[in-house]
Amino acid sequence: MTIREMQKVLDAKFLYGEELEDLDVEFVFSADMMSDVLAYGSKCSVLITGLCNPQVVRTAEMLDIVCIIFVRGKMPDENMLALAMGKGIAVLATDHYMFTTCGMLYEHGLRGGA
């Protein structure tokens, strides 16, 4: 599934990285605790989270994640978007809750890393 397809399925806003829209992704990790992402997400290229602070972008950066999806209407601030820009990480935001977001993407063939 490409980043653009995820954006459409989730009815998400593309906050940064439209030039990355054709990137194909397969494995996804979702959590609000960043240490859990660091522990178990190292095979994944997409992070779904309801946590909204700069360490989310840092965590994604360390794991070479290419797209962050913020759920529950969470909106990253300019500082976070600037960080994501600097690292070439696409950022989507959807109003769906975490479970629904994961379910929709699973239905479209995306999987967890384990």
Add this chain to the structure above:
Amino acid sequence: MSGGLTFRYTIDGDDFTRAGEASSSVKNKLKMLGLSADVTRRVAIAMYEGEINMVIHADGGVITVAVSDSEITMVLADTGPGIPDVEKAMREGYSTAREEVRSLGFGAGMGLPNMKRYTDEMQIDTVVGKGTTITMKVRL
């Protein structure tokens, strides 16, 4: 690379927002040196957890990263409170972090186990009331 390279960072203990900048810088440097994505990622994750710990548990510190032909050595030294029971601190889920830290996405008690998981060697030298020095190695 023979002779090796050393990078040194002073970590500010007051600014959680900036925690991770040193790890980010190291990740970029290792990438530029042409090290593999796997090694680069492992070093970045381990150092990032250590850097976060310095900020949330020890009011900052100094990180030195040395790159040789055979390994990358990270030394994280702080003059914080020290760790009274290292064995306990190494357990997954053990954390003394405040609720405020948890609401920022850390304090799940996974940091030290993650640091061990992603490195080939890890040693903790700590004295209560004096500080903690953690040495980690990733072999190339």
